[in-house]
Amino acid sequence: MFWEILAFILGVTILARYLYPWRNSPLLPPGPKGLPLIGNLFDMPSSSEWLTYAEWGKKYNSEIVYANVAGTSIVILNSAYAAKELLEKRSAIYSSRPRLVMLTELSGWAFAFALMPYNDAWKARRRIFQKHFYPSNTDIYQPLETEYVHQLLFKLLEDPKPFLEHIRHMVGSVALSITYGIKIHTFNDPFINLAERAMTGVSESLVAGAFLVDTIPVLKYVPEWFPGATFQRKARNNRKAAKDIRCLPFIETQKEMASGSVAPSLISLSLQESNSEEYLDLLRDVGTQVYVAAADTTASSVGSFILAMVCFPDIKVKAQKELDHVLNGRLPEHNDMQSLPYLSAIVKEVLRWQVVTPMAVPHLATEDDTYNGYHIPKNSIVIGNSWAILHDEADYPDPHSFRPERFLKDDKIDPFVKDPEEAAFGFGRRMCPGRHIAQSTLWLAAGCILTCFDLRKAVDSNGQEIEPSREYRLGGIIQPLPFACIIEPRSKESEQLLRTALI
Numbered sequence: 001m002f003w004e005i006l007a008f009i010l011g012v013t014i015l016a017r018y019l020y021p022w023r024n025s026p027l028l029p030p031g032p033k034g035l036p037l038i039g040n041l042f043d044m045p046s047s048s049e050w051l052t053y054a055e056w057g058k059k060y061n062s063e064i065v066y067a068n069v070a071g072t073s074i075v076i077l078n079s080a081y082a083a084k085e086l087l088e089k090r091s092a093i094y095s096s097r098p099r100l101v102m103l104t105e106l107s108g109w110a111f112a113f114a115l116m117p118y119n120d121a122w123k124a125r126r127r128i129f130q131k132h133f134y135p136s137n138t139d140i141y142q143p144l145e146t147e148y149v150h151q152l153l154f155k156l157l158e159d160p161k162p163f164l165e166h167i168r169h170m171v172g173s174v175a176l177s178i179t180y181g182i183k184i185h186t187f188n189d190p191f192i193n194l195a196e197r198a199m200t201g202v203s204e205s206l207v208a209g210a211f212l213v214d215t216i217p218v219l220k221y222v223p224e225w226f227p228g229a230t231f232q233r234k235a236r237n238n239r240k241a242a243k244d245i246r247c248l249p250f251i252e253t254q255k256e257m258a259s260g261s262v263a264p265s266l267i268s269l270s271l272q273e274s275n276s277e278e279y280l281d282l283l284r285d286v287g288t289q290v291y292v293a294a295a296d297t298t299a300s301s302v303g304s305f306i307l308a309m310v311c312f313p314d315i316k317v318k319a320q321k322e323l324d325h326v327l328n329g330r331l332p333e334h335n336d337m338q339s340l341p342y343l344s345a346i347v348k349e350v351l352r353w354q355v356v357t358p359m360a361v362p363h364l365a366t367e368d369d370t371y372n373g374y375h376i377p378k379n380s381i382v383i384g385n386s387w388a389i390l391h392d393e394a395d396y397p398d399p400h401s402f403r404p405e406r407f408l409k410d411d412k413i414d415p416f417v418k419d420p421e422e423a424a425f426g427f428g429r430r431m432c433p434g435r436h437i438a439q440s441t442l443w444l445a446a447g448c449i450l451t452c453f454d455l456r457k458a459v460d461s462n463g464q465e466i467e468p469s470r471e472y473r474l475g476g477i478i479q480p481l482p483f484a485c486i487i488e489p490r491s492k493e494s495e496q497l498l499r500t501a502l503i
């Protein structure tokens with residue numbers, strides 16, 4: 001009996017040491033203390049994680065903090081400097097992705113290269129993306145951005161209330177048309193509906209802690225009929241939606257190519273290069289990835305732009321003065337960017353103020369490493385806290401205020417102010433390869449909306465202004481929740497201007 005008790009105590013001690021080694025090692029970065037076996041499970045925030053992680057940074061006076069959730073190491077980088085040192089300069093060992101069981105293994109999204117480990121499969125897909133969507137290849141994305149932003153103006157004129165829905169439709173149309181070259185219907189487009197259905201499952205699964213199976217992967221073997229296994233039913237629906245969005249628009253492009261009517265796009269141009277089954281499979285993967293990466297993210301930024309303009313009328317008026325002065329009654333075009341610095345500063349401030357992906361997308365360390373004397377264990381999940389970086393007072397004084405002027409000097413973009421692009425779009429080799437498309441869509445939409453419309457707070461039945469709640473749906477990608485506001489043409493001329501743009 002004595003030996004059995006001793007063996008039991010020894011076993012538990014070894015297990016605890018294995019699962020709870022972090023606070024015994026002085027070399028790990030600082031962080032909350034945690035409990036044996038489960039570590040910091042109960043310290044982990046269930047929402048707005050970026051705020052908690054930034055607070056930990058202050059509490060432990062460290063730009064890098066550490067937590068351990070039941071044996072999984074999590075390293076959070078709260079400063080631009082640490083993110084650059086690790087995720088960029090040492091990107092050879094910090095560019096992989098952690099396992100996302102619900103999304104990749106159960107919901108069928110393993111083909112999405114944003115979620116792939118750092119390997120040849122990822123490289124092959126990212127290469128195709130960059131080959132077509134490199135920044136100076138503006139012909140492939142800017143004309144379609146213009147077409148769908150003009151369509152958005154018309155919708156805002158006809159029916160301004162569901163403006164967030166119109167924005168989603170515009171962004172989705174740009175993503176699908178630059179990828180597949182297919183024409184998107186103004187209303188109720190079947191491909192947009194399909195993509196939105198697929199996106200629902202992705203967004204749900206990206207919310208940290210939404211599915212226990214991501215923390216306890218063995219649960220993936222629980223059968224669908226088992227009580228409580230609703231995640232398996234969701235995963236089955238997600239798999240169907242993922243399969244449809246991966247195949248149906250692709251088939252449409254092939255059909256349009258066969259009839260000779262297809263517009264140039266990532267898929268139609270790539271299909272001219274090879275027809276091997278292996279290559280077609282790669283293209284299906286890359287094509288699907290574009291919508292998933294572009295839609296919610298860009299829509300969030302355009303929604304935040306509207307919110308900012310409603311909340312801060314002085315800034316809106318200043319931007320409209322610049323537009324009126326430079327454009328003299330026409331709509332802005334992409335090549336006006338240099339002449340409209342205040343508008344460009346607003347776009348930068350929108351991306352900084354309401355960080356679309358507050359914690360970017362987690363990376364994975366594939367080797368043991370040491371940073372500033374701290375040990376970073378192999379297989380740590382490494383999170384660049386974009387929100388903390390973009391609200392760092394040292395780079396952006398008064399960081400919670402919306403102040404586009406911070407990016408300007410002598411009426412030009414000040415090159416010495418850190419460009420929010422550096423953190424808003426992630427880090428190192430995994431940095432968003434579509435960031436130039438996102439920014440040019442946001443810039444054009446912002447310029448066209450301000451040229452044509454007045455944006456104001458809604459008023460209640462007593463004539464009192466209704467302050468927008470400024471609430472967001474939180475998660476991996478944040479989204480402004482619907483808010484009431486008035487969107488009206490600035491004048492008869494601006495209404496005429498946008499009507500002619502649609503012709």
Ligand code: HEM
Nearest residue numbers: 114293294297298356357360361425426427430432434438
């Ligand atoms: C405001 C809009 C956008 C934001 C804030 C955004 C942000 C991000 C972030 C934070 C990442 C992860 C970076 C990392 O792992 O460090 C990412 C990845 C990615 N984004 Fe974007 N993105 C936006 C729009 C777009 C658009 C319009 C496209 C395509 C046209 C796109 C395509 C991608 C792809 C393909 C990846 C995966 C990269 C990889 O894992 O190698 N994104 N984006």
